[in-house]
Amino acid sequence: MSCLNPNCQQQNISGTRVCTRCGTKLVLRSRYRVEKFIGEGGFGRTFKAVDEDKLNKPCVIKQFLPQQMGSSALAKATILFEQEAERLDQLGSHPQIPDLLAFFEDEGRLYLIQQFIDGQDLLKKLSQNGKFTESQVRQVLIDLLPVLDFIHSHNIIHRDIKPDNIIRNSNGTLSLIDFGVSKQLSGSILTKMGTITGTPGYAPPEQFRGMVYPASDLYSLGVTCIRLLTNCLPQEDGTDELFDSMKMKWIWRSQVRVSDENLGNVLDKMLQDLVGDRYQSATEVLQALQPSSVPSPPSGPTHKSVSIPLKSERGVDYTKLQNFLSRGQWKEADEETNNVMLQAAGRTQQGYLDLAACRNFPSLDLRTIDQLWLKYSDNKFGFTVQKEIWLAKGGKLDGSYDWDTYFKLAEVVGWRRGDNWLNYSQLTFDKTKAQIGHLPACCGVGWGGVVGGVGLGGILGVYSSLFSRLAQ
Numbered sequence: 001m002s003c004l005n006p007n008c009q010q011q012n013i014s015g016t017r018v019c020t021r022c023g024t025k026l027v028l029r030s031r032y033r034v035e036k037f038i039g040e041g042g043f044g045r046t047f048k049a050v051d052e053d054k055l056n057k058p059c060v061i062k063q064f065l066p067q068q069m070g071s072s073a074l075a076k077a078t079i080l081f082e083q084e085a086e087r088l089d090q091l092g093s094h095p096q097i098p099d100l101l102a103f104f105e106d107e108g109r110l111y112l113i114q115q116f117i118d119g120q121d122l123l124k125k126l127s128q129n130g131k132f133t134e135s136q137v138r139q140v141l142i143d144l145l146p147v148l149d150f151i152h153s154h155n156i157i158h159r160d161i162k163p164d165n166i167i168r169n170s171n172g173t174l175s176l177i178d179f180g181v182s183k184q185l186s187g188s189i190l191t192k193m194g195t196i197t198g199t200p201g202y203a204p205p206e207q208f209r210g211m212v213y214p215a216s217d218l219y220s221l222g223v224t225c226i227r228l229l230t231n232c233l234p235q236e237d238g239t240d241e242l243f244d245s246m247k248m249k250w251i252w253r254s255q256v257r258v259s260d261e262n263l264g265n266v267l268d269k270m271l272q273d274l275v276g277d278r279y280q281s282a283t284e285v286l287q288a289l290q291p292s293s294v295p296s297p298p299s300g301p302t303h304k305s306v307s308i309p310l311k312s313e314r315g316v317d318y319t320k321l322q323n324f325l326s327r328g329q330w331k332e333a334d335e336e337t338n339n340v341m342l343q344a345a346g347r348t349q350q351g352y353l354d355l356a357a358c359r360n361f362p363s364l365d366l367r368t369i370d371q372l373w374l375k376y377s378d379n380k381f382g383f384t385v386q387k388e389i390w391l392a393k394g395g396k397l398d399g400s401y402d403w404d405t406y407f408k409l410a411e412v413v414g415w416r417r418g419d420n421w422l423n424y425s426q427l428t429f430d431k432t433k434a435q436i437g438h439l440p441a442c443c444g445v446g447w448g449g450v451v452g453g454v455g456l457g458g459i460l461g462v463y464s465s466l467f468s469r470l471a472q
Contacts, residue, residue: 001026002037002047006065009037010424027052028106030042031059032113040065048116051101058118059101064110078110085112088179091154094435095411096147096175117177119169122228126163132228134260140166140225141289142264142392143174146412146436149282149380151176152214153432159212161220162202163227173411199255201234201243206275215278217286222270226252248273283380283436290388308371313362316343318372329428330439336368338442358465366469373440378433381439386413387467389437397468406463413437437440 001012001025003019010021014035027033031053038046042243044065050056051219084415088100102113121141126132132140144166149156158179165178204219206212227233232241232255244345250271258264266288272278279285312320324333342348344365344436353361363378366383373382389412391397395405410416414428414435427441428434 001034004028004034004047004061004063006045008397016058025107026413027258028061028111028113028126029102029104032102032111034061047114051113058116060098060114060116062112062114064112073450080375082110083179088112088114091151091156091179091265091350094147094150094414096143096173097151097179098175098177099418117167117169117175119167119175122163122168122224123163124184125168126228131231131256134229134258136264137225137229138260138263138289139392139417140174140228142389143220143222143412144176145282145286146389147174147176148214150414152282152467153434155213157214158217158220159198159207160200161217161224163224166224173408192225200238201240204275205273213275213280214282215280218270218279218282219272224265225267226250226271229258230255230442271330283378286388287379287435291386308368308375310367311364311366312344316340316342316365320366321369321374322376325372328376328431330381330434331427333373334427334429334442335439337373337440340365340369341442359468361466361469366466369440370470377439380431380436382437383440383466385437385468386463389413389472390463392466395467396464402464409437409463413441415441 001014001016003010003012003022003024005019005022005024008022008024010017010019012020012026013247017033018025031051033052035048035050038048038060040046042078044063047063048063049059049061051059082103085100085103088098089103091097098115098117100112100114103109104113104122141158142432146157156179158176160178161176165176167175167177169175198220202220202223204216220436226242230252232252234240241255242250244251250268252267252271253264266285266367269288270278270285279288308322312318318340321333322337324330324336341353341361342351344362345353345360347353347357370383374384379385390405392410393405393412395409396401407416410421412435415422415438424441428438
C-alpha cells in the first residue's frame with residue numbers, strides 16, 4: 001500500500017490503515033482504503049483503492065497535488081480539479097464515463113473518488129501490440145463518437161482526448177477518462193480567451209489560442225486515430241513524423257497505406273486546420289463513416305422541407321406520428337410508434353410484439369417509421385442509427401436470441417446505467433440531452449420498465465429481426 005503523503009511514499013503491507021513510516025492515515029473517510037499508486041500528472045497523483053463500505057469494491061483516488069505551486073497557478077489548478085468533479089457528476093450517467101463517487105477535503109488536501117475502469121489504455125495497447133488495424137481504428141471511432149455526442153450535448157468539451165485517456169475494459173468497451181481540463185461552454189462555442197490546455201501533438205491549433213469547439217475534440221480524436229494506425233507518437237523534442245511543421249499540415253498518409261478510403265477521407269476531414277473545414281458534430285462523423293446506412297441530412301434551409309411518403313403495407317396512418325416528431329414531442333412520438341407498430345404487425349389486441357411479429361414485420365412500414373425518426377431528429381434517433389451500433393458491436397441480422405449485443409446496444413444508447421436498466425419513465429425525452437440512438441425505445445428498453453408491450457420473445461430477438469427487415 002502506497003502512502004498518501006507525497007513526502008513519504010512508503011510502501012506498506014496490504015491492509016495497513018496508517019503508514020508505518022510517517023503515520024499518515026491510509027483510509028480516507030473511514031472507507032476508501034489505498035491499495036497502490038497508479039500514476040502522477042500535472043494536478044496530482046492517482047491511486048487504486050477499495051471502498052470498504054461496498055464490500056471492497058475497487059475505486060480510484062485522485063489526490064490534488066499540483067506541480068506548479070505559485071499562487072495564481074495553484075488557484076487555477078484548484079478550479080480545474082474541482083471542475084473535473086463537477087463534470088464527472090454531470091456525465092457519470094453515461095456507461096463509458098467513470099462515475100463520481102465522492103469529492104471532499106481531508107487534512108488540507110482535496111480528493112476525488114471515482115469509478116475504477118478495469119482495463120488498459122490505448123497507449124499501452126499500442127506499445128504492447130503495435131499498430132492498430134483499419135477495422136480497429138474504425139471501431140474506436142464508432143465506440144467513442146456517441147460518447148462525444150453525449151458530452152457535447154451537455155455543452156462540455158473534453159479538450160484532452162488522446163490514447164492514454166481512452167481505456168478498453170475487460171468487456172471490450174471503451175471508456176473516456178480524465179475530465180480535468182474539460183470546459184463548460186455558453187452556447188455552442190467558447191468565445192472568450194480561455195486557459196491554454198491540452199496535450200501537444202493532439203490538441204488542435206485553436207485550443208492553443210484559448211478557443212474550443214465541439215470540432216476541437218473531433219480533431220484530437222482524429223489525431224489519436226492516426227497515431228494508433230501508424231504507431232508514430234510525438235517526441236519530447238517536438239519532432240513529429242506525422243506533421244510537417246513547415247507546411248503546417250498532417251502527412252500521416254506517408255506513414256501508412258490505407259485501403260479503406262472512406263476511413264482515410266473521414267480522418268483527413270477531422271484533421272483540417274480550420275475549424276469550419278472539419279465535421280461540426282460527432283453525428284456528422286458517424287454519418288460519414290456509414291454513408292450507405294445513415295442518410296445524410298437533406299439539403300435546403302431546413303430538414304422539414306423534404307417530404308417523407310407515409311407508405312404502409314397494412315393501411316396504417318402515420319400522420320399523428322409525423323406531427324409529434326415535427327413538433328419535437330419525443331415521448332408522445334415514442335408512444336405513438338408503439339401504437340402504429342402494433343397496428344402494422346396486427347398485434348393491437350395482444351398489446352405486444354412477439355418474436356414472429358418482429359421477424360415478419362412489414363418492411364415498408366418499418367422504413368416509413370424509421371425515415372420519420374431520422375428526418376425530424378437530424379439523424380440522431382431511429383432504427384437505422386441503432387442498427388449501425390448493433391452491427392458495430394458484433395450483432396447479427398438473423399433473428400437470433402442475442403442478449404450480449406442487446407446489452408451492448410443498451411449501454412451505448414443509454415438504456416442502462418451501470419448494471420441497472422432504466423424504467424421507461426427514466427428515459428431521456430430531450431433531444432439535446434439524450435444519447436445517440438436513445439429513441440425510439442418502444443421496442444425493448446430491458447427489464448424493470450414498461451417497454452411498450454414487447455414480450456420476452458420479442459425482447460430477445462426484436463433488434464436482430466427488425467434490423468434485418470430494414471434492408472428488405
